[in-house]
Each structure stands twice: as structure tokens, then as C-alpha cells.
Amino acid sequence: MTKSGQNAVTTLRQMILTGALKTGERLVEIATSERLGVSRTPVRIAFRTLEQEGLLTKLPRRGYEVRSVSPIEIEGAIEVRGVLEGLAARQAAENGLNEEQKHEMQSLLACGDLLFEGAELTEDDLATYHDMNRRFHLLIIEASGNLAIQAALSKNEHLPFASVSALAIDKNNMQKEFKRFAFAHQQHHHVFHAMLSRQGARAEGIMREHAQATLGYDRNYHRTELKNKLTVISHANK
Known part of the structure; x- marks a missing residue:
């Protein structure tokens, strides 16, 4: 994974952990890339990685949703x-x-x-x-x-x-x-x-x-x- 991709992953992961990204919040590539100040490619990689980690759920049509995670x-x-x-x-x-x-x-x-x-x-x-x-x-x-x-x-x-x-x-x-x-x-x-x-x-x-x-x-x-x-x-x- 590229450094920009890894940085996007760690940033989003921390935002989920602290509650900056709330359960049920919908995430799409363009808005998230603008929020993080990176291109869409590292965001796309981050979404897939966090889905595999059980932190995001892929939506049927477009984007992802922050999954409910209990302590x-x-x-x-x-x-x-x-x-x-x-x-x-x-x-x-x-x-x-x-x-x-x-x-x-x-x-x-x-x-x-x-x-x-x-x-x-x-x-x-x-x-x-x-x-x-x-x-x-x-x-x-x-x-x-x-x-x-x-x-x-x-x-x-x-x-x-x-x-x-x-x-x-x-x-x-x-x-x-x-x-x-x-x-x-x-x-x-x-x-x-x-x-x-x-x-x-x-x-x-x-x-x-x-x-x-x-x-x-x-x-x-x-x-x-x-x-x-x-x-x-x-x-x-x-």
C-alpha cells in the first residue's frame, strides 16, 4: 500500500475510533478525499481496507457506511x-x-x-x-x-x-x-x-x-x- 493510502487508512480509522465519524454515517469517495486533502485513489483503498477490518459496510448502490462497533x-x-x-x-x-x-x-x-x-x-x-x-x-x-x-x-x-x-x-x-x-x-x-x-x-x-x-x-x-x-x-x- 502507498504511503498516501496508509495515511488515509490510519486517519479514517482514528476518526471512527474517536467518534468523529459516527455509526451509520455514509462515506463517499469525493467528499472524503476533499475532507482528507488527498486524491480519490488512497480513499478508495482505505475504504476497502476498513471494510475488511469490519469498520465499514459497503452500501448496495454507492459508498460505505460506518459500522456499529461495541467496546x-x-x-x-x-x-x-x-x-x-x-x-x-x-x-x-x-x-x-x-x-x-x-x-x-x-x-x-x-x-x-x-x-x-x-x-x-x-x-x-x-x-x-x-x-x-x-x-x-x-x-x-x-x-x-x-x-x-x-x-x-x-x-x-x-x-x-x-x-x-x-x-x-x-x-x-x-x-x-x-x-x-x-x-x-x-x-x-x-x-x-x-x-x-x-x-x-x-x-x-x-x-x-x-x-x-x-x-x-x-x-x-x-x-x-x-x-x-x-x-x-x-x-x-x-
């Missing part, structure tokens, strides 16, 4: 991803990482380290993080050697905010987002070393906690922030 649905989908990825990390640790997996994970971690050397993230940095993060998670699934986990995750990714790529970014508070993603990246380091040391239980625990970084950069922050954001969604759904 329980979001929390449940994220928790399921944590359980599945935790199992994958444990099995990857028990299997042991091969040299190719080790090398690629180390390269991805080094890439992430460069992103967080400064004090802020640009939109280009976020696009790089998105790709790096997705590949790192995929490597853990591959290293588990368990095809059933991959199949279960593929189904779960069609639920709202369940996909590892379903990042909602508050572009009005990039300092907070920097802290959130920096925390998540440190978890990548920790789970890598746990897998490398063949510490299955520790690797599983880290990945289950890591799933919560989808909407918050530590458990206490997550609970407060998620509660606030989902309250907005609940009110929008009434």
Missing part, C-alpha cells in the same frame, strides 16, 4: 490476538529461532531503534513502523511452525482493531504516540530475547501484553485511554 467487540478481538500471538511466541521459543529468522528480526529491531532515536515520529516514520511491525509479527507466527495459529489470526483480523496493522494514530498528539510506539518497540526487543533464550512462558506473556499496545503504551494507560475512547464510540452508537 466489548474491540476488547475481545484484541484479547484473542494476544492469546494467539502469545501461543506463537511460546512455540517459537520452544522450537528455537533459525539463523535466518534471527537475522531478520535483528534487522527489524535495528530499523525500529533508528526511528526512536529522535524525540518525535513523522508520518513517513509511522509508515516505516507499520511495515516493520507487521513483518516482525509475521516472523513470530512463521517461527511457531503452527499453521492453525496463522489461520485463526487471518479470521480474527476481520474484526475491528484486531489486526496488527490496524493502528489508530492520534496525529494531534504525536508526543503521546511516540511514547506508545516506543514502548511497543521495546516489547519487540524483550520478546525477541525471550525467544532467543528459549523462554517460552516469558515470550508468551510479553506478546499477550503487547497486544494491548494497539490502543495504549502500558496497561494502566491502556485501560484509561481505551475506556475513554470506547465511551465515545458507545455514545456515538446511541
Whole structure:
């Protein structure tokens, strides 16, 4: 996906999460492209992506509609991803990482380290993080050697905010987002070393906690922030 397409996806996803786009609201390409200040192509891509994530419903004639999403649905989908990825990390640790997996994970971690050397993230940095993060998670699934986990995750990714790529970014508070993603990246380091040391239980625990970084950069922050954001969604759904 192009950077403009990815930016459109993350922007619309955040607008749905915060209630800026309300349940039942109709979205069409031209009006949305004007609202976001982009061409129609990235908006078209964003609509299709968000439909696959369960956030939009395609209308029979033209356009899309913002789907009703409950707090329980979001929390449940994220928790399921944590359980599945935790199992994958444990099995990857028990299997042991091969040299190719080790090398690629180390390269991805080094890439992430460069992103967080400064004090802020640009939109280009976020696009790089998105790709790096997705590949790192995929490597853990591959290293588990368990095809059933991959199949279960593929189904779960069609639920709202369940996909590892379903990042909602508050572009009005990039300092907070920097802290959130920096925390998540440190978890990548920790789970890598746990897998490398063949510490299955520790690797599983880290990945289950890591799933919560989808909407918050530590458990206490997550609970407060998620509660606030989902309250907005609940009110929008009434």
C-alpha cells in the first residue's frame, strides 16, 4: 500500500475510533478525499481496507457506511490476538529461532531503534513502523511452525482493531504516540530475547501484553485511554 493510502487508512480509522465519524454515517469517495486533502485513489483503498477490518459496510448502490462497533467487540478481538500471538511466541521459543529468522528480526529491531532515536515520529516514520511491525509479527507466527495459529489470526483480523496493522494514530498528539510506539518497540526487543533464550512462558506473556499496545503504551494507560475512547464510540452508537 502507498504511503498516501496508509495515511488515509490510519486517519479514517482514528476518526471512527474517536467518534468523529459516527455509526451509520455514509462515506463517499469525493467528499472524503476533499475532507482528507488527498486524491480519490488512497480513499478508495482505505475504504476497502476498513471494510475488511469490519469498520465499514459497503452500501448496495454507492459508498460505505460506518459500522456499529461495541467496546466489548474491540476488547475481545484484541484479547484473542494476544492469546494467539502469545501461543506463537511460546512455540517459537520452544522450537528455537533459525539463523535466518534471527537475522531478520535483528534487522527489524535495528530499523525500529533508528526511528526512536529522535524525540518525535513523522508520518513517513509511522509508515516505516507499520511495515516493520507487521513483518516482525509475521516472523513470530512463521517461527511457531503452527499453521492453525496463522489461520485463526487471518479470521480474527476481520474484526475491528484486531489486526496488527490496524493502528489508530492520534496525529494531534504525536508526543503521546511516540511514547506508545516506543514502548511497543521495546516489547519487540524483550520478546525477541525471550525467544532467543528459549523462554517460552516469558515470550508468551510479553506478546499477550503487547497486544494491548494497539490502543495504549502500558496497561494502566491502556485501560484509561481505551475506556475513554470506547465511551465515545458507545455514545456515538446511541
